[in-house]
Amino acid sequence: MEDQINQYTVTVYTENNIGLLNRISAIFQRRHINIESINTSRSEIEGVSRFTIVVNISEGQMKKIIGQIDKQVEVIKAFYHTESETIYQESCIFKMKSDLLFEERQIQNIIKDSSARIVTVNREFFVIEKSGRKEEVDLLYRELSPFGIMQFSRSGRIAVTKDEMKISEMLAAFNQ
Structure with a gap:
């Protein structure tokens, strides 16, 4: 068709x-x-x-x-x-407030369950990296959004x- x-x-x-x-x-x-x-x-x-x-x-x-x-x-x-x-794969990074990592146990579970990884942590923020299919990146974005994403960047395929x-x-x- x-x-x-x-x-x-x-x-x-x-x-x-x-x-x-x-x-x-x-x-x-x-x-x-x-x-x-x-x-x-x-x-x-x-x-x-x-x-x-x-x-x-x-x-x-x-x-x-x-x-x-x-x-x-x-x-x-x-x-x-x-x-x-x-x-194919896509990659993305999320920047989030550091206090969330220690005060919101759910954030750690989301990171673990999505096979994402933390690439840096300091007093003000931490950065999460995720590689995978578009649907996996979209799901992680939806799960992290309620906590307040400071910055988000996504690669092309x-x-x-x-x-x-x-x-x-x-x-x-x-x-x-």
């Missing part, structure tokens, strides 16, 4: 050039498609960057967008994957495919 909206993880291998992020995001913007998350990092090949973008659109729209992204001069290759084809990607050979040739 062409019109069905699904969540896709887009992987774009690129040269690392100024302005490319703007041009890639403009491809989505022109079609009025919201980017749910975006992450950029170096890839497994020296000198090649990797964009990981999450969007909710139809497969027909996705194919058109991949075609447009592939036309960018600095883009080596773009791919899209469904949720079942990827292994990071993902790898379950199946081998043929891009590795292409990237190796690009690097030579």
Whole structure:
């Protein structure tokens, strides 16, 4: 069914050039498609960057967008994957008042039950880190919210495919 909206993880291998992020995001913007998350990092090949973008659109729209992204001069290759084809994680950190850690036993239980970890504690605040699926991060946010979150930051999705990607050979040739 062409019109069905699904969540896709887009992987774009690129040269690392100024302005490319703007041009890639403009491809989505022109079609009025919201980017749910975006992450950029170096890839497994020296000198090649990797964009990981999450969007909710139809497969027909996705194919058109991949075609447009592939036309960018600095883009080596773009791919899209469904949720079942990827292994992914998100990370987040919460800053909370330190007295909560010692006065609210429930906070310690929430941290333990969610497999989060405390990364720093001082007199004014403590910081919790959590990595996991979007739903796990959302749940921890909901559980901590009633206690007062001072600051919250969340990463974009990071993902790898379950199946081998043929891009590795292409990237190796690009690097030579």
